[in-house]
Every structure is written in C-alpha cells, then in structure tokens.
Amino acid sequence: MAARAYWSGRIRLALVSIPVEIVPATKSSRRISFNQIHKPSGKRIRYEKVAPGVGPVDADDIVKGYEVEKGKYVLLTDEEIDEVKLEAKKSIDLVQFVDQDDIDPIYFERPFFVLPDGDNEDVEEAYSVLRDALRKTKKIGLGQIVVRGASSIVAIKPCGKGLLMETLRYPDELKKADSAFDEIPEKHPDKDLLDLGEELIKKKSSKFHPEQFKDSYTLALRELIAAKQEERPPRQIEDNAPASNVINLMEALKRSVKGDAGAKPAAKSRAKARPAAKKVPRRKKGRHKAAA
Numbered sequence: 001m002a003a004r005a006y007w008s009g010r011i012r013l014a015l016v017s018i019p020v021e022i023v024p025a026t027k028s029s030r031r032i033s034f035n036q037i038h039k040p041s042g043k044r045i046r047y048e049k050v051a052p053g054v055g056p057v058d059a060d061d062i063v064k065g066y067e068v069e070k071g072k073y074v075l076l077t078d079e080e081i082d083e084v085k086l087e088a089k090k091s092i093d094l095v096q097f098v099d100q101d102d103i104d105p106i107y108f109e110r111p112f113f114v115l116p117d118g119d120n121e122d123v124e125e126a127y128s129v130l131r132d133a134l135r136k137t138k139k140i141g142l143g144q145i146v147v148r149g150a151s152s153i154v155a156i157k158p159c160g161k162g163l164l165m166e167t168l169r170y171p172d173e174l175k176k177a178d179s180a181f182d183e184i185p186e187k188h189p190d191k192d193l194l195d196l197g198e199e200l201i202k203k204k205s206s207k208f209h210p211e212q213f214k215d216s217y218t219l220a221l222r223e224l225i226a227a228k229q230e231e232r233p234p235r236q237i238e239d240n241a242p243a244s245n246v247i248n249l250m251e252a253l254k255r256s257v258k259g260d261a262g263a264k265p266a267a268k269s270r271a272k273a274r275p276a277a278k279k280v281p282r283r284k285k286g287r288h289k290a291a292a
Helices: 078-083 121-137 191-203 216-230 249-258
Strands: 007-013 016-024 064-069 072-076 091-093 096-099 108-116 139-147 150-159 162-168
Touching (some): 121 162
Antiparallel strands (some): 139 150
16 A cells, blocks of 8 residues: 655756655554553543533633743634644755755654656656766755645655655754753773774674664564463563673773673573563573563
C-alpha cells in the first residue's frame, strides 16, 4: 500500500519548477502503544472533560485558552485562530544552498521522501538534474513549507536514486547548549588517555549498518504480548552484554584497545518480559534459578 502523501506541490529553483509528492520516511506503527483498561470489566478507560466546580462539560462550550498568568487565560475561538493560519503555498522555493555539514544535527526533525509527481520526461529530467547537482556540489537546498497552517524550514538533499526532505526546528525551539553544559568542568584529558581513546575509536570504526542494531525492548514487549495471546510463558529476548566493572580509566582503555573486557566474559543479559514471571531453572547445573 502506497504511503499517503504528506504534501504535494512544486520545488522551485529560480525559473525551474518541479512537481513533487512528499511522503513520510518513517513508520509510526513500529512502536508499541498501550490503552488503559479497567481490569475487572476489560473495558477501555475513557476520559471525560470536566471543569472544576462545574463537572462534565459539552464540547461546544470548550474554547482554547493561552495562560498569561497563573489561572488567567486569553480565550480564542477556532475561527479566530483559523484567520491567522498561513495560506498553504503549493511550492517550496529553494532560496539558499549550504554545505552538508553546515547545519548542526540538533536542528533536524523529521525525514520525508520527495518523489517526482508525473510520468513525463521533463519532470523526471528536472528532478534528476536537481538531485545530481546537489550530490556533485555536496550542498543542501533550504526553503520553507506550509502544511496545515504551520510553516517549517526544510532541507532538500540527495538520497539514493531520489531526494530527501527534512524539516528543521526554528532556533527559538532549541535550548542553548552552553547553559545545558554549565556544570561540566573545562578540563582537558591526559594525552596518553586521549591517544588510547582515539586508538579505540579507530579500531571500532566502520561503515554504518543500521540492521546490526536491534530494539530489544520492543522485541521483548511483542514477545510478551504474543505469549499472553497464546497462553504460554514468554521466550527470553537477549540484550547486549553488560559493561565490565573496570574502575581505572587507563586500564579500561588499554584492555578495550586489546579487545579484553578485563574480566571473565559476562553472560548476555536478558530483557525481563514479565516482572512476576515463574522461576525457570537454567540449563547448566549449579546455577541459581533466574526470573524469566
């Protein structure tokens, strides 16, 4: 099933106009969400809108309010808010191009695939020219998009055979890193420690392979849900091995560079699927029983 379009319109670069369709590059269904259930009846909990001292209220009597002081609000109707919504422009004007590493990663918010909207050769040619020109110059195109009355900065960049659009946060949405890091002392590490750290990073450097990373917690939750449905004990989901308890930083770095964790190999930890599961004996003799 094709993804529903987030936006459709045109990318404009000077006099060049490219019809495009923009679809989400992420899947919201991957994460597990829960509902609150009344255990005795099995019924889903519903939330009733109430006002203190008044009780339940009708939806028609509810308006939006902006708190200007504690307990004091400026009331706004949906009609008043709609009047100030931006008109949904049907074009993204690329007004600036920057180097790929000029934008701090903290600004990037959400990715989308940009697809050519049309089967004719002119559209495909203009699309491929923009893609390949961005790739060759190693630049990112910047513009703005208006969706559902809200404006976002967007970055357009090449991605495989196509283009990727990422929405960017506005500067006033971000906290200043300087204030967040105030408590961290300005201290430079010993050169020998830094050399070992660099050596360890080089040793573990490779190309990015996202399939090597597994979401053990979500896998354990899915297994628990399946086990509940099938009325069986949940299988144990393996997690990453715990870190070694080496206190001395120099010793830890030396052992890490040599490929020795410093102690006996630690058994892989197991994600706890149920806090009150039955105790099941391990395969090897002489071990204590462990909770599943």
